[in-house]
Amino acid sequence: MCLSIPSKVVKIDKENNMATVDTMGVKRDASLDLMAEDDVKVGDYVLLHIGFIMNKIDEEDAMLSLETYKEIIEAMDEEERQRTILEDDNCVNRGV
Amino acid sequence: MQLELKNLYNDFRDAKTIKAYAKIIQEDAKKLNKEIHIMEVCGGHTHTIMKYGVLQLLPQNIKFVHGPGCPVCIMPKERIDHAYVLAMQSDVILVTLGDMIKVPGSNGSLQDARSKGADVRFVYSPMDCLKIASENPDKKIIFFAIGFETTTPMTAALLNAVINKNIPNIFFHINHVTVPEAMAALIADDASNIDAFLGPAHVSVISGSKIYEEFPRDYKKTVVVSGFEPVDVMQSISMIVKQFIENRCELEVEYKRAVSYEGNSKAQELINKYFEKAQNFRWRGLGDIPRSGLRLRDEYDALNAEVLYKDILPTQKIDDHKLCICGDILRGKATPPQCTIFGTACKPTTPIGSCMVSSEGACAAYYKYGNLI
Numbered sequence: 419m420c421l422s423i424p425s426k427v428v429k430i431d432k433e434n435n436m437a438t439v440d441t442m443g444v445k446r447d448a449s450l451d452l453m454a455e456d457d458v459k460v461g462d463y464v465l466l467h468i469g470f471i472m473n474k475i476d477e478e479d480a481m482l483s484l485e486t487y488k489e490i491i492e493a494m495d496e497e498e499r500q501r502t503i504l505e506d507d508n509c510v511n512r513g514v
Numbered sequence: 515m516q517l518e519l520k521n522l523y524n525d526f527r528d529a530k531t532i533k534a535y536a537k538i539i540q541e542d543a544k545k546l547n548k549e550i551h552i553m554e555v556c557g558g559h560t561h562t563i564m565k566y567g568v569l570q571l572l573p574q575n576i577k578f579v580h581g582p583g584c585p586v587c588i589m590p591k592e593r594i595d596h597a598y599v600l601a602m603q604s605d606v607i608l609v610t611l612g613d614m615i616k617v618p619g620s621n622g623s624l625q626d627a628r629s630k631g632a633d634v635r636f637v638y639s640p641m642d643c644l645k646i647a648s649e650n651p652d653k654k655i656i657f658f659a660i661g662f663e664t665t666t667p668m669t670a671a672l673l674n675a676v677i678n679k680n681i682p683n684i685f686f687h688i689n690h691v692t693v694p695e696a697m698a699a700l701i702a703d704d705a706s707n708i709d710a711f712l713g714p715a716h717v718s719v720i721s722g723s724k725i726y727e728e729f730p731r732d733y734k735k736t737v738v739v740s741g742f743e744p745v746d747v748m749q750s751i752s753m754i755v756k757q758f759i760e761n762r763c764e765l766e767v768e769y770k771r772a773v774s775y776e777g778n779s780k781a782q783e784l785i786n787k788y789f790e791k792a793q794n795f796r797w798r799g800l801g802d803i804p805r806s807g808l809r810l811r812d813e814y815d816a817l818n819a820e821v822l823y824k825d826i827l828p829t830q831k832i833d834d835h836k837l838c839i840c841g842d843i844l845r846g847k848a849t850p851p852q853c854t855i856f857g858t859a860c861k862p863t864t865p866i867g868s869c870m871v872s873s874e875g876a877c878a879a880y881y882k883y884g885n886l887i
């Protein structure tokens with residue numbers, strides 16, 4: 419019930435205060451009644467819940483998270499690479 | 515890099531990132547000097563935790579307690595009986611959301627009412643009531659409103675539309691509940707054993723993280739507001755563990771891309787316009803929690819089905835099934851497999867307790883993803 423889906427705004431119908439959003443290829447209409455006037459623009463990422471847009475997704479914060487994840491994985495990969503090299507150094511079967 | 519929609523889907527579910535966080539948590543948890551018990555308040559998190567096997571990725575000393583945050587699971591039988599009685603009126607179309615239709619009351623579920631000829635409809639959005647009302651001008655449409663802070667503003671928006679457009683045949687039966695009061699009640703229960711909360715995602719989108727300030731301050735409980743994706747949950751667990759090893763007890767937000775301190779103020783205004791705190795709401799499994807529910811303000815009595823149908827709505831309280839331990843599960847004192855009828859008499863197709871009904875309920879999640887345990 420509470421799962422809201424990230425979607426991208428593709429059209430705004432000012433007269434009816436509705437937006438058309440794209441949810442991974444599926445287009446649907448959503449009410450803008452919970453959003454301040456002119457807050458939502460075409461191209462914005464939003465969360466959609468039971469027929470309403472309930473907020474905008476902050477792109478900068480989303481990117482920041484994704485960058486953090488990339489760094490964490492890179493750090494882990496590096497650690498693993500070093501460990502593999504060290505393990506290789508200790509390999510008893512060397513030269514076999 | 516430019517953010518694309520698929521990033522918001524795939525990258526927050528990325529298996530490699532989940533594993534990386536599992537490793538960080540495993541390492542950090544070695545420094546903990548006690549077990550920590552984290553309650554995920556919200557059923558959406560329960561679902562993610564079970565679906566992605568999060569429990570199996572965690573070290574022994576981090577335990578999860580499944581909370582009460584599934585609006586369907588906490589609906590007491592007497593409220594369902596209200597819905598049932600309303601639905602059975604020949605001039606009423608009862609409209610509700612989600613899995614509500616399957617929850618058993620004392621006379622049966624809304625589905626049973628439907629098989630007896632009642633007109634019960636399940637809609638995607640509260641706004642669908644407008645269409646049903648105009649297509650059925652001789653019927654009374656009663657919207658059986660359920661949900662936490664996340665869905666309350668949508669009910670308020672429908673109220674707004676009904677009033678502004680002068681729609682004569684839509685009425686409301688309000689069952690909205692609020693999260694902080696339930697969290698405080700759970701803490702007050704000594705046996706509940708909670709050290710930290712995974713704060714709900716979309717409740718917080720609406721209400722802002724400000725609603726949890728009292729928990730670190732007054733109750734010394736850590737709160738990290740988390741998104742629903744598995745990477746969000748792992749990162750949030752990691753943030754909680756870090757607080758414990760660094761001896762901090764704070765309110766933090768992991769789900770920054772969607773949650774601000776203030777929340778959605780337009781939505782909050784709408785809620786306040788139409789609703790006020792009810793004296794009490796009786797939660798299925800948890801019992802009475804003062805001020806944990808909302809009611810329509812008196813000036814909207816003319817739209818309030820509870821007022822209009824006062825004479826036919828049952829008032830007695832009804833206890834849960836004797837064998838059902840949903841109450842203990844919602845308090846974190848038991849897990850679903852400990853229920854003697856879990857998976858046998860009680861299954862998603864024949865639910866006895868409400869935790870088995872909704873896919874967000876702890877019992878249903880264990881049943882569905884139980885092979886991972």
Ligand code: SF4
Pocket residue numbers: 837838839840843850853854855856857860861865866867868869870877
């Ligand atoms: S398995 Fe069914 S009866 Fe048992 S606690 Fe869960 S919902 Fe209640």
